[in-house]
Amino acid sequence: MIMLVILLPILTGILIPLIPFKKRKHMEIFLESLVIVNSLFVWYLMFHHTESIFTLANFTGNLSISFKMDGMSMIFGGLVSALWPLATLYAFEYMTKEEHEKVFFLFYTMTYGVALGISMAANLLTMYFFYELLTLVTVPLVMHTLTREAILASRKYLYYSLGGAAFAFIGLIFVIIYGNTTNFVYGGVLDLEKIGGRTNVLLLVYVIAFMGFGVKAAVCPFNSWLPAAGVAPTPVTALLHAVAVVKSGAFAIIRLTYYSFGTEFLKGTWAQNVVMAVVMFTIVYGCSRALKETHFKRRLAYSTVSNLSYILFGVTIMTPAGLVGAFSHLVFHALMKIASFFCAGAVMYQTDRQYVHELDGMGYKMPCVFGIFTLSSLALMGVPGLPGFISKWNLALAAVESGNSLAYWGIACLLLSALLTAIYMLTVVVRAFFPDKEFDRSLLDGIKDPGWKMLVPLFLFSIAIVAFGLHSVNLVKFFDSVAMGMK
Amino acid sequence: MQYMILSVFFPVLAGVYLLIKKERGNRKYLLVSTGAFLVITAILVVLALCLGREGMFTLFSLTERLPILFKIDEISVVFSVLAVLIFLCAGFFSFEYMKQEKWEKKYYGFYLIILGVLLALCFAGNLITFYLFFELLTLSSFPLVLHERSKEAVMSGLKYLFYSLCGAYMALFGLYFVERYGNTLTFSAGGVISDQAVSNHMGVLLLVAFLMIMGFSVKAGMFPMHAWLPSAHPVAPAPASAVLSAVIVKAGVLAIVRVVYFVFGASFLRGSWVQTVWLTLSLFTVFMGSLLAYREPVLKKRLAYSTVSQISYILFGLAVMEREAFTGSMLHVLAHGLIKAALFLCAGAIIFKTGKTRVEELRGIGKEMPVLMICYTFVSLGLIGIPPTGGFISKWYLAKGALTSAIPVFYWLGPVILLVSALLTAGYLLPVTIQGFFPGEDYDYGALQKKEPSFFMIFPVLILTILSVVIGLLPEGVIGYLSQIIEKIV
Numbered sequence: 001m002i003m004l005v006i007l008l009p010i011l012t013g014i015l016i017p018l019i020p021f022k023k024r025k026h027m028e029i030f031l032e033s034l035v036i037v038n039s040l041f042v043w044y045l046m047f048h049h050t051e052s053i054f055t056l057a058n059f060t061g062n063l064s065i066s067f068k069m070d071g072m073s074m075i076f077g078g079l080v081s082a083l084w085p086l087a088t089l090y091a092f093e094y095m096t097k098e099e100h101e102k103v104f105f106l107f108y109t110m111t112y113g114v115a116l117g118i119s120m121a122a123n124l125l126t127m128y129f130f131y132e133l134l135t136l137v138t139v140p141l142v143m144h145t146l147t148r149e150a151i152l153a154s155r156k157y158l159y160y161s162l163g164g165a166a167f168a169f170i171g172l173i174f175v176i177i178y179g180n181t182t183n184f185v186y187g188g189v190l191d192l193e194k195i196g197g198r199t200n201v202l203l204l205v206y207v208i209a210f211m212g213f214g215v216k217a218a219v220c221p222f223n224s225w226l227p228a229a230g231v232a233p234t235p236v237t238a239l240l241h242a243v244a245v246v247k248s249g250a251f252a253i254i255r256l257t258y259y260s261f262g263t264e265f266l267k268g269t270w271a272q273n274v275v276m277a278v279v280m281f282t283i284v285y286g287c288s289r290a291l292k293e294t295h296f297k298r299r300l301a302y303s304t305v306s307n308l309s310y311i312l313f314g315v316t317i318m319t320p321a322g323l324v325g326a327f328s329h330l331v332f333h334a335l336m337k338i339a340s341f342f343c344a345g346a347v348m349y350q351t352d353r354q355y356v357h358e359l360d361g362m363g364y365k366m367p368c369v370f371g372i373f374t375l376s377s378l379a380l381m382g383v384p385g386l387p388g389f390i391s392k393w394n395l396a397l398a399a400v401e402s403g404n405s406l407a408y409w410g411i412a413c414l415l416l417s418a419l420l421t422a423i424y425m426l427t428v429v430v431r432a433f434f435p436d437k438e439f440d441r442s443l444l445d446g447i448k449d450p451g452w453k454m455l456v457p458l459f460l461f462s463i464a465i466v467a468f469g470l471h472s473v474n475l476v477k478f479f480d481s482v483a484m485g486m487k
Numbered sequence: 488m489q490y491m492i493l494s495v496f497f498p499v500l501a502g503v504y505l506l507i508k509k510e511r512g513n514r515k516y517l518l519v520s521t522g523a524f525l526v527i528t529a530i531l532v533v534l535a536l537c538l539g540r541e542g543m544f545t546l547f548s549l550t551e552r553l554p555i556l557f558k559i560d561e562i563s564v565v566f567s568v569l570a571v572l573i574f575l576c577a578g579f580f581s582f583e584y585m586k587q588e589k590w591e592k593k594y595y596g597f598y599l600i601i602l603g604v605l606l607a608l609c610f611a612g613n614l615i616t617f618y619l620f621f622e623l624l625t626l627s628s629f630p631l632v633l634h635e636r637s638k639e640a641v642m643s644g645l646k647y648l649f650y651s652l653c654g655a656y657m658a659l660f661g662l663y664f665v666e667r668y669g670n671t672l673t674f675s676a677g678g679v680i681s682d683q684a685v686s687n688h689m690g691v692l693l694l695v696a697f698l699m700i701m702g703f704s705v706k707a708g709m710f711p712m713h714a715w716l717p718s719a720h721p722v723a724p725a726p727a728s729a730v731l732s733a734v735i736v737k738a739g740v741l742a743i744v745r746v747v748y749f750v751f752g753a754s755f756l757r758g759s760w761v762q763t764v765w766l767t768l769s770l771f772t773v774f775m776g777s778l779l780a781y782r783e784p785v786l787k788k789r790l791a792y793s794t795v796s797q798i799s800y801i802l803f804g805l806a807v808m809e810r811e812a813f814t815g816s817m818l819h820v821l822a823h824g825l826i827k828a829a830l831f832l833c834a835g836a837i838i839f840k841t842g843k844t845r846v847e848e849l850r851g852i853g854k855e856m857p858v859l860m861i862c863y864t865f866v867s868l869g870l871i872g873i874p875p876t877g878g879f880i881s882k883w884y885l886a887k888g889a890l891t892s893a894i895p896v897f898y899w900l901g902p903v904i905l906l907v908s909a910l911l912t913a914g915y916l917l918p919v920t921i922q923g924f925f926p927g928e929d930y931d932y933g934a935l936q937k938k939e940p941s942f943f944m945i946f947p948v949l950i951l952t953i954l955s956v957v958i959g960l961l962p963e964g965v966i967g968y969l970s971q972i973i974e975k976i977v
Contacts, residue, residue, distance in 0.1 A: 378626070381652075382659075383619075383622050383623070383626070384549065384615065384618060384619035384622065385549065385619055389549075390549065390550065393550070393553075393663075396660075396663040397663055397666060397667065399663075400663050400664055400666075400667045401667060411660060411663060412660065415656040415657070415659060415660050416656075418652075418656055418659075419649070419652055419653050419656050422648075422649065422652045423649055426645075426648065427645065430633070430641070430644070430645065434630065434633055434636060434641065434644075435636070436636055436637075436638065436641065437635065437636040437637055469549075470547065470549070471547075472549075472550065473548065473550055473551055476550060
């Protein structure tokens with residue numbers, strides 16, 4: 001069953017160019033139904049999974065490609081499978097303006113399977129394998145428009161990701177050598193006897209592997225690929241570069257920290273301080289760059305840089321409570337950011353406007369889009385009653401409870417970043433709804449909200465944002481049980 | 488209980504309705520419905536205060552430990568009555584004043600939402616509820632600031648927004664620690680911090696208390712985070728300036744009352760460095776605000792600087808942490824609210840009728856609008872603190888409280904600065920009256936026209952003036968009412 005959900009999207013993707021669809025509509029129906037079916041399978045699996053490990057291939061010794069559904073897979077897999085059908089629907093409308101649609105959907109759908117593969121990998125090697133695969137299938141998506149800018153961006157993306165993976169590989173090797181097993185076990189697998197006096201070497205390796213996986217999670221100083229990759233079509237930037245790809249980086253780091261090295265080994269060491277400091281710096285850095293950026297999508301991309309580090313901040317607190325904070329932001333940020341990216345995409349699609357200063361008065365012409373954008377902005381800055389507040393609350397409480405004085409500064413970084421977030425998001429909202437007195441409204445004639453394929457996902461996201469903001473108790477309880485190692 | 492919730496939700500929903508309703512250009516309908524909404528809200532509040540006093544009401548829970556909770560106590564009553572009174576008067580005033588402005592529907596929409604959010608702030612029963620509505624207050628009130636959409640208005644609107652959010656986040660920082668070291672987040676007289684935490688984490692807790700006070704006092708315009716106030720309040724339409732300056736800044740005061748007396752507890756902060764710094768900053772702000780107001784030629788800006796100074800009177804009284812000073816603060820909340828609303832409405836009426844904004848242009852204004860300017864004079868006297876007006880009583884209590892307290896240096900420095908500032912207040916308010924009624928020999932009486940504003944404008948000003956005088960004549964009722972709660976918290 002696990003193999004099915006991973007392979008189905010990959011095969012579907014490959015089939016798309018092969019099947020001669022008569023009309024575009026047929027392809028849409030074919031693709032959408034398969035993606036939905038696959039998501040249903042994933043959700044079925046989540047509720048009826050077994051503890052057993054499914055091994056696909058066994059290499060020498062303890063190296064194998066194997067899969068397992070545990071609590072963390074459920075969080076990431078569930079998130080990805082909930083968002084994918086909606087993003088695909090959105091892409092149908094968005095891509096009518098782009099060329100080479102089939103190639104696009106080929107890779108777009110394959111990515112779904114690969115992302116699920118990462119989420120359900122049962123050991124480091126499998127995760128690493130899919131992690132590399134993810135880079136390879138998403139490069140063509142970045143390159144899609146084939147402009148010079150896009151090609152440069154995709155090349156940058158490729159080099160950064162491969163380089164990061166190489167560093168992560170070092171971590172993999174050390175875990176294989178010094179661990180009891182390469183499987184993910186909550187609490188870590190390192191064998192202290194084997195390590196002996198080489199603690200510092202292993203800590204160094206942890207930092208290296210952290211930074212390696214951190215490339216995908218856009219940790220400073222390896223973040224510049226992410227804003228550059230914003231040249232890709234919006235469904236890619238929204239789903240892959242705000243959720244699937246970047247969060248697989250964060251996901252890998254959680255696996256590395258909690259399931260391979262183990263927090264007991266890392267907590268209180270210099271390695272923890274180093275990664276936490278890097279993450280805190282990224283939080284502030286990302287926001288300040290977003291503030292300076294005037295390109296709408298790139299601004300959101302920088303915001304992603306900062307928000308991903310919120311997740312990693314939770315990870316580096318290295319307590320179960322911190323992990324709960326990380327999980328909540330992993331899920332909630334996905335919803336908020338995909339909604340705001342889709343709004344930006346809708347604006348680009350309808351008007352070809354890309355810069356923030358071109359958005360004056362648009363709130364009147366596209367009330368739905370900018371209404372939802374406002375909602376997601378408020379959620380991102382953490383107004384209570386919306387999900388951003390909950391995840392920030394969990395993160396900050398974890399930091400307070402940990403008693404780590406560096407983590408106290410982390411809270412300050414979070415709040416500073418929240419203020420900057422308010423500035424860079426709300427200036428857009430104010431422009432859209434409160435244009436200047438002398439503003440000439442006739443400039444906006446003919447602009448209107450996009451079609452239902454774009455609006456339906458947006459509305460669903462906004463409903464989810466409000467729902468999670470008001471009622472997240474059950475979800476957080478589930479996160480709690482995962483973070484305590486019970487699922 | 489149900490009235491409590493209704494009085495919060497009704498104006499918010501009514502405001503949202505006005506915002507999303509299609510523009511029909513039927514001004515009369517808009518005014519009638521807004522007026523009706525305001526009156527209904529007032530009735531609901533009165534009902535809530537009379538009938539729904541008992542118990543707490545949990546609306547829902549954000550997380551297991553974070554209920555959205557409402558509760559009414561004596562402090563809520565004082566603030567909510569003030570809010571409703573001023574919103575009614577300024578709303579009535581707007582019906583005439585906003586004729587000249589665009590986007591009226593938006594204005595009334597946000598106006599109603601703000602009222603609802605303010606009432607929620609008054610009724611909030613715990614820190615998280617308070618924080619929620621504090622943020623919403625900022626978000627719903629900045630559209631009033633940038634209402635006129637000039638470049639200046641938009642910039643000040645954003646400035647207001649970001650200053651306030653910055654303050655809110657400082658407070659949020661503290662909230663995390665209170666959640667960790669407090670027994671509960673529910674406001675309870677005397678504080679909620681657990682004794683164990685007090686002995687073990689004194690340093691952190693004091694820092695956190697300081698951050699929360701500083702954060703919330705951004706809204707109250709205390710130095711060094713006051714800069715938004717003099718630029719944001721004057722650019723709004725006059726009735727909006729009135730509610731901003733008279734009520735919305737009081738949300739910051741209410742926040743500090745809650746944080747200091749209901750979360751940390753006065754006994755925890757008394758005598759600490761936090762109190763000293765706070766006293767210093769508030770006194771400095773009192774003086775600085777008056778001085779800047781004295782030098783300011785534009786009337787509305789002058790009034791805004793005056794707010795900076797006057798709110799810090801209140802903060803000073805809170806920082807002394809003695810009974811009489813606290814009483815003085817509460818009285819000054821009422822007195823300043825009524826007076827400042829009246830002053831801004833006067834300034835608005837002058838602008839509406841004559842278009843004059845600078846003080847030196849106002850020669851002979853008293854001859855043109857005698858009733859309005861008599862009201863102006865009365866409330867000015869009140870703000871200066873001349874008996875028997877409201878301002879006198881409150882300042883009397885403030886000074887007395889400071890003098891009887893045992894805080895070194897401040898027990899005499901406080902009253903001295905209050906007096907100097909009162910002198911400056913006279914200096915910046917009375918010239919308008921003097922020049923207005925006694926324009927001098929060279930004034931051209933021939934060109935004099937009667938420009939008395941209409942009933943819609945005069946009436947609210949008159950009401951506010953009378954109330955501000957009444958409060959000075961009969962303060963015993965308020966003091967007696969407040970004494971119960973004051974005994975518990977100080």
